[in-house]
Amino acid sequence: MQVPKFREFITETDVGRRDKPMTVAIVTIADSKDPKENTTADLIQKACKKKDIKCVIVNTKSTIITQKDEDKNTLTVYNYDGKNGEHTFTGRDTVCIVRGGALEDEAGLSIISAFQNSQAFMMNTRAAMLTCDNKLTTALLFEKYGIPTPRTAYVSNENNIKTALDMIGGKFPIILKTLTGTQGVGVIKIESYEGLVATLQAMWKLEAEVLIQEYMPSDFDVRTFCVDNKIFASTKRSHSSYDFRSNTHRGAEAEPYILSKEEKELVLKASRASKAYMVGVDHIIYKGKPYLLEINGSPGSGADYEGYQHKDYYSDSEPAGRIDGEKMMSNVIDWVQDRAHWDRQSLVECGWLETIDLDEVGKVRCKFDTGNGSKACALHADEIISDGKIVKWKYDGKTFTKPRHGKSEVFRSNATDEPSEIRPTILMDITFNGFTYKDVEVGLDQRPRSGSDLLVNRDLMRLMNLSVNPNRTFVLSRRLRPIDKKGKPDKVGFDKK
Ligand SMILES: Nc1ncnc2c1ncn2[C@@H]1O[C@H](COP(=O)(O)OP(=O)(O)O)[C@@H](O)[C@H]1O
Ligand SMILES: [Mg+2]
Structure with a gap:
């Protein structure tokens, strides 16, 4: 399956992307109650200006998303307060810095998601922002990872005040905190049981969710x-x-x-x-x-x-x-x-076996080989008929020719500096999950493997922005048997699940 529409775009955007200029998007609210909030956005803007990097403030209170092209991973936003006007971001070239104010309402959250879906590099993702924003979630996280923290308990009603107090050691003073809140607001020191009950009643009346914590005095x-x-x-x-x-x-x-x-x-x-x-x-x-x-x-x-x-x-x-x-x-x-x-979140999960389209060869069963750091993917060849400027090889009984691109050296032993195998490489277009990746270097491998006919290396996986689920096969594509190779039966079974 070739998808010509994507073809040009992918070639343009992914290959040699490193030299493309990046844009910084700061998702924030301009009318933040916190004057420091804007200071940080200002400092980021200043730093970008000095480095000649385009920086756009996306104000969640006055921005609308006018266009989202999920095929191209672009996002157009319009700031109707006049500042920065309209701007189109290309996700793959965008660093998105999310400020806390953007979590205040659903509009802000959806703008964060829109950037995330456009495959921008998120500082931070919506999930990470929400984790950090909630003091109960973080307390549980600290516990899970064995990170020392003051003993903490959630108090939800009058019946569990005593239990919660016992859980944190039972001694006053204690600290009471609202689950969300920053800059110290919502953090209260409580000296007595009467004080605790009265404060909790007031907090609950205001519909605040609270936790209590062991007090650890520190200057x-x-x-x-x-x-x-x-x-x-x-x-x-x-x-x-x-x-x-x-x-x-x-x-x-x-x-x-x-x-x-x-x-x-x-x-x-x-x-x-x-x-x-x-x-x-x-x-x-x-x-x-x-x-x-x-x-x-x-x-x-x-x-x-x-x-x-x-x-x-x-x-x-x-x-x-x-x-x-x-x-x-x-x-x-x-x-x-x-x-x-950049730590781009991979949006797509695939199985460790999938079917991909390979230039003239057609559909091939491939294995996503996360341990494979070699420079080329490896395609099974029944036989290499000739190897010069042009490589001629046999795959599944048919003969193919391609200009030779280079070589891929395979090292199997640490004992020697000599490669144990040298494979000729060619350039092929690979289509998977609706995208075509042009000119991917593929080595021809004459060692028959049982379960798959193409090994996808880490570089291509990175380009595809995939994460591989070791429990699953054929998540994004139809099941396909590997080709027949003498004496090498398909041990995996093409229809195990
Ligand atoms: N358990 C505690 N014991 C002693 N002091 C605390 C405790 N928790 C918070 N504080 C003090 O209150 C400040 C604000 O609390 P923190 O949990 O960081 O909330 P915020 O998000 O409002 O900054 C801390 O920087 C610290 O000085
Ligand atoms: Mg703090």
Whole structure:
């Protein structure tokens, strides 16, 4: 099945995409109650301007989506407040930064989803934003991942106040928090049982959902800014003498803070657990040990930080001196300017066996080989008849010819630097799930495999933006038997499920 409509587009968009300019979309609400909210968007805009990157603010309160082309993965938005006017984003070239305000209403959530569906690289996905936004979800997450945190219990009605209190140790003072809420608002210190009951009644009357938490007095909390599960910056916020909360919005002083090895490990564990790409992780030190307080999917940037640098893939991020919020956001934009750092969510799940269309060859049973980092996919060849400028080979009893493109070396043993096999490669167009991928390098493999006739390497899977489900076969395509190969029966069975 060839789909000519997609053909040109896919060739254009995917091959050699790295050199295409990227656009940053900031999804936010301009009339945020939080002045810092806009500051972060401003700093991102500033950083983009300096680097000559187009940056568009998408204001969820004054934006409509005028067009969505799901075949091309483009999205056109219109800001009717006049700022930025109309803009068309190409998902694959867009970095979408979601600010917390966008979660406030359904319109904001649907704009986030629209960007996500256009295959933009999300900082952060809708799911990650919602996880971070809810303090009960994060408390459960911390528990699941064994991340030390103050003992926490959800209180939903008067009958379970005592049980909840026992669960967190039963001693006053305690902390009461609304499930959603930021900048310290909704975080209350309660000194007595009477105070707790009265406050809960008032909260419930206002339809707030609340949790209670063990109180861990600390003069400061630490905010660590993580991007791509790496530490970018950390700051210590010392609360003022008349408030126990160390939010800068509550008058806390922020100064650069250098994390210990133990703190780094804890913070990164929380960042990974959150599944968020850009996250502010807050912890306190209580009796000499770090405890995680919350993860924030829309971290502000109004503070002075210790900046960190990443030497290489394996070593820890190391402190590299004081930076301000502007420099931090600039470092973040530098990081995501490299598309190898993008973590695009794969929207499509396929089975580990599927049927794909291969140029003149036709339908072929393929295996998605996630462990295959070689530069070419591998197609079974019954026989290579001649190999020169033109390669002539036999597949399923038929003869094919193609210009030789290069070679693919296969190493099977670590004992030697010599490849155990050298295969000629050719370029083929591959169509799968409605898209055609042009000029994919394919090596011709004379080693008969039983279950599949084409091995798809990781590079092509990345291009297809797929995730492979090891439990399933033929999710996106019709079942197909592998071709007959002498003495190699199909062990998988073409119709097992
Ligand atoms: N269990 C606790 N014990 C002591 N102080 C706390 C506790 N929980 C929160 N705080 C203080 O209140 C501040 C705000 O709480 P946090 O959970 O981070 O909510 P917010 O999302 O409003 O920032 C924290 O930075 C910390 O200083
Ligand atoms: Mg906080």
